[in-house]
Amino acid sequence: MAVKRRPLRTKILLHLGLLPFLIFALFPFYHMTLTSLKSDRELYDRQAVPLLIQQGPTLEHYQKLLWETGFLVWTKNSLLVTLLATTISVIIGTVAAYALARLKFFGVATFGTGIFVTYLVPTSLLFLPLAQVVYWLGLADSKWALVVTYPTFLVPFCTWLLMGYFRTVPKEVEECAMVDGATRLQALTRIVLPIAIPGLVCAVLFAFTLSWNEFIYALTFTSSSEEITAAVGVTSELIRGDIYFWGGLMAGGVLASVPIVLLYVFFLDYYVSGLTAGAVK
């Protein structure tokens, strides 16, 4: 296009058009953070302005959250489950994706379709019978139930995402290596994986995010305070009988989102590219 320089006015109008979208997207986070920093006195003062902190910020909700609730245990559980489930799923997904992208063998097409179908199965379709399976495995009310079940949605996802990346690696590079005497496995670990590192980073990030954010399985398979994850702990254990729990609840929401926000800030471009790879729930 002949680069036409837009007049400044048009450009400002464009940004103004974006403003409602930005407010819509960000306001809940702003309000959540703000609430978590307000003293109870201001929070429940109906004359106060809810959009600002006027009586000084306070960390009392955070202190209570960390020292008087099980928040740290829940976060530890979340980290354990997420790290294990992510590792297992990325490994299983990598080998399966490589087989789908490169190898010819009996039933490969059927398997590929199977992975795709599983990838679309929503977790809310199977949580009841899975609860029964978890019980049979002796994992009822245990965080290990989550380590075992999370790969059911992470593996199809990783496989699907990585298959796309592996296909972009030219076949010839690998064939050259194998003509030079490398085995298939060596070709995979030394040639294909290093080239597909952006894909692997994407798979790890998305698997981490999906399992950190998972809710229905965690809510169904675990219940005691020592076993639940951060999302379940915050939504179910911080709500007390009276109405004055909002400060602590919002503090929990903010803190339990921190790991994801950190990853997001550092790897924003991977999130965008992974999302646009059509690889998303």
Added chain:
Amino acid sequence: MAIGSARVAAPPAALGIRVRELLDRERFLGPAFVSPALLLIGLLVAYPFCMAIYFALSNAFIGRPSQFVGFANFINLWESDAFRQTFQNAFVFTGAAVAFKLVLGITLALLLNQQLWFTRLLRGAVLLPWVIPTALSTLAWWWMFEPLYSVVNWTGTALGVMDPPGPNWLGQKYYAMTAVVTVNVWRGLPFFAITILAGLVSIPKELYEAAEADGAGPISRFWHVTLPLLKPVLAIVVLFSTIFTFSDFNIVYVLTHGGPINSTHLFATLARQIGLESGQIGQGAAVSLYLFPVLVFVVWAQLRFVRKQAY
């Protein structure tokens, strides 16, 4: 590796044998590579799915042996008001949410596709609701809709568009549905916008130049160039979103628990309430299975129209 070194030592004349050996390996390596995934899917997806069907056809109850009852669960469900309400809710919720996400998503993508300041920062901000755990961000919305201290109502009153005290968002039927749809749109919009943006970027600039040279204005360029070329992307996004909106659990569970009087229940939340909270697993599994036809439709449409190539 012994075989490897033997192969390296083999003279070039053995090329044919080497290729055959490779094929053999592939035939072995392929199944070996997919078997962990296959085992997992078989054990924890396919098997539970069969169990779901069995449960749905039985009178399974937590901690009690079950008997086959045929389609009794499905018939009972159709006779219950809660289920019929849920059935209706699911379509209203999905239809409204997907429509809003589509229209707003195209608008937002068109805006983001312009030359802007702080492009990366803007994209980051827009994508944020999609990354944060839904169960937690929905808590923020819950607080924003709290009847006494609702910041939405406070702002509305301050701007003069609402009469104080403003609507009781989560306590009244239609307002509650509006609230859950709003949160779902909020959460799903980034996926639409960013994916559609990727589609927009891939449209060749020359087409716009040609259309412009033919005298097409911005609106006609949108209808005759942008929209037709975006169709495949839009189809993928809408199909994906349909299945995951239809099966949504988190938002409704946290925001309304299905209330008031079942007016926001979806299949997933009702299945949990019937199957776990009142212990009728059979009945609950039957509710869950109503998600299945939607899944079948989406899979079929994806395989048939969107991805010409199987898998």
